Amino acid sequence: MTDIRLPAGLHHMDEDEQALAIMPSRDDRMKYHTKRLRSIAYISGAEGLAAYKSKHPEARKLLAKPGNPSVSRIKPAGYDAYLANLTTRWLSNDTALAATNTADVQRMNAHFATTRFNPAKQFSLGLGKPAKAAIQQAFNARGVPLDTSTIQTMSDVRKAAKAANARIALDRQIAPGVTVSDGKLTVGRDTYAITHNGARECIRPRINGKVRRLHLDEIGWLAGRLAGLAECRDDPLLYSSIEDMGERDYLPETATLLPLAADQTGECDYSPVAVTGERDCSPCSETKAGPAEPLTLTERIAALKPYSPAHAADPNVDPLALS
Numbered sequence: 001m002t003d004i005r006l007p008a009g010l011h012h013m014d015e016d017e018q019a020l021a022i023m024p025s026r027d028d029r030m031k032y033h034t035k036r037l038r039s040i041a042y043i044s045g046a047e048g049l050a051a052y053k054s055k056h057p058e059a060r061k062l063l064a065k066p067g068n069p070s071v072s073r074i075k076p077a078g079y080d081a082y083l084a085n086l087t088t089r090w091l092s093n094d095t096a097l098a099a100t101n102t103a104d105v106q107r108m109n110a111h112f113a114t115t116r117f118n119p120a121k122q123f124s125l126g127l128g129k130p131a132k133a134a135i136q137q138a139f140n141a142r143g144v145p146l147d148t149s150t151i152q153t154m155s156d157v158r159k160a161a162k163a164a165n166a167r168i169a170l171d172r173q174i175a176p177g178v179t180v181s182d183g184k185l186t187v188g189r190d191t192y193a194i195t196h197n198g199a200r201e202c203i204r205p206r207i208n209g210k211v212r213r214l215h216l217d218e219i220g221w222l223a224g225r226l227a228g229l230a231e232c233r234d235d236p237l238l239y240s241s242i243e244d245m246g247e248r249d250y251l252p253e254t255a256t257l258l259p260l261a262a263d264q265t266g267e268c269d270y271s272p273v274a275v276t277g278e279r280d281c282s283p284c285s286e287t288k289a290g291p292a293e294p295l296t297l298t299e300r301i302a303a304l305k306p307y308s309p310a311h312a313a314d315p316n317v318d319p320l321a322l323s
Helices: 015-021 026-043 045-055 057-061 079-092 101-111 129-141 154-170 216-231 272-276 297-307 309-313
Strands: 062-065 068-073 172-175 178-181 184-187 190-193 195-197 200-203
Touching (some): 026 045, 026 062, 057 062, 079 154, 129 154, 172 216, 178 216, 184 216, 200 216
Antiparallel strands (some): 178 184
């Protein structure tokens, strides 16, 4: 806005014009207008407000109602969006959330190139409906519902953000397929409300018609143990000891062991030597002399050696040698 102030000291200037003429800062002048409008709204009503704003166009940016001493200043463009972005930072950044109201208001003044927002009071002032709606959207984007009736100021918003971050921090997976989120335990498709037994978290499912108390730490231990057993179900090498394996048949029921030598059932010999063509892989018959002698480990390694990539590159290089 163009500065239309009159130079100070003119003999025809009234008290308001004299006071405004010596104020170089627009923010200072707006504070002066605010005080004057509060008085005029209470004493002179609508006519007095209109006359003052006509004489001082700067004051038209202030909202005042007759008989109401409350005077508000129109917020700068992007003010509500700024508060929503600040809320998003609070919900995603612990350092931003830990900042003080004073520091945040100072940064807001710098953003809007103004000094109008009082660092000591701004975040204790009431929020308008547009600002609340923008802040609610910021919470929704984070996946956290917000009841706008519980927030009146930005200080309230900060408290709500701290509570939301605390709930998010409690969300965790205590075992594969077992998660804790928003005060509930989810096991597969089933969800249970979490309560407390002293300092321990627990759920109270109904088992065989009776309500039981199951502690989350015990559920996590058991679920993790079962998940570990499931992983090593088909691999005996994953058991920590023979005792853990017990007498379990760790081979899949459909597993088929390939024969190392032909027998008299007519099956083919799939041993490595058979692959090389050095042994007869044709169906065996009962007229043959009998089953071939099983190969030794040395013979099997020797039979596979020509097919080793390292051997193909250089027969004299030991494939197990460290380079």
